[in-house]
Amino acid sequence: xxxxxxxxxxxxxxxxxxxxxxxxxxxxxxxxxxxxxxxxxxxxxxxxxxxxxxxxxxxxxxxxxxxxxxxxxxxxxxxxxxxxxxxxxxxxxxxxxxxxxxxxxxxxxxxxxxxxxxxxxxxxxxxxxxxxxxxxxxxxxxxxxxxxxxxxxxxxxxxxxxxxxxxxxxxxxxxxxxxxxxxx
Ligand code: FES
Numbered sequence: 612x613x614x615x616x617x618x619x620x621x622x623x624x625x626x627x628x629x630x631x632x633x634x635x636x637x638x639x640x641x642x643x644x645x646x647x648x649x650x651x652x653x654x655x656x657x658x659x660x661x662x663x664x665x666x667x668x669x670x671x672x673x674x675x676x677x678x679x680x681x682x683x684x685x686x687x688x689x690x691x692x693x694x695x696x697x698x699x700x701x702x703x704x705x706x707x708x709x710x711x712x713x714x715x716x717x718x719x720x721x722x723x724x725x726x727x728x729x730x731x732x733x734x735x736x737x738x739x740x741x742x743x744x745x746x747x748x749x750x751x752x753x754x755x756x757x758x759x760x761x762x763x764x765x766x767x768x769x770x771x772x773x774x775x776x777x778x779x780x781x782x783x784x785x786x787x788x789x790x791x792x793x794x795x
Contacts, residue, residue: 641680650675651683655690665691665701669708678709714749714756716794718742719773723762726770730784734770735759737787754795 643651654671658664668687673679679702688695702708720726720735735746742750742757749756765771768780772790779790 641676641682643675643682647675651686652690655687659691665693665698666705669698669702673708677713678711680710684710712749712753714754716754716775717756717758717773719758719760719763720746721761721763721765721769721771721773722759723766723769725762725766729769731770733784734772734782734787737784738772738791741787741791755791 651672654668658668665687668691669679672683672687676683684698684702685695688698702710718738720731720738722731722735738757739745742755744750744755744757746757746759760773763771763773763778765778765780768778770780770782772779772782774790774794779786782790
């Protein structure tokens with residue numbers, strides 16, 4: 612049975628998405644350092660010529676900068692010798708891939724029912740005010756990306772906020788500034 616990646620590939624084969632054909636001039640939004648470039652080339656080299664490796668390659672490539680700017684997508688397409696449209700489709704399809712810069716820490720505010728009832732909305736509002744960003748955005752200093760999430764399975768600790776790998780529970784609005792300080 613065809614994998615999702617293969618299905619997406621099949622749908623897009625020979626059907627370049629308008630405005631996203633590979634062009635030399637296109638590789639100018641982000642400049643990778645020599646070291647980052649080497650790392651990317653190594654990832655591509657290790658997977659070249661194999662089938663069904665695109666998601667894995669993109670996953671590893673995303674770790675280089677924390678997201679997948681156009682330059683990386685184009686280089687992956689060229690390196691694996693596949694149309695840019697395939698890479699673009701896979702990146703757009705999977706939520707685990709981001710085309711925007713991410714902060715060092717992702718703050719996930721649980722907005723599931725238990726957390727909502729215990730004041731998640733107020734916590735989110737306070738976070739938005741403190742960080743001056745909306746969910747989906749990253750602070751200018753690239754420290755935090757704010758997100759909302761569904762129940763994370765810790766309802767007993769509601770309201771819950773996850774920062775990086777840490778879960779913080781039973782939070783109040785007053786706790787928020789101190790919480791952020793821990794990561795600055
Ligand atoms: S609703 Fe937030 S942890 Fe379950």
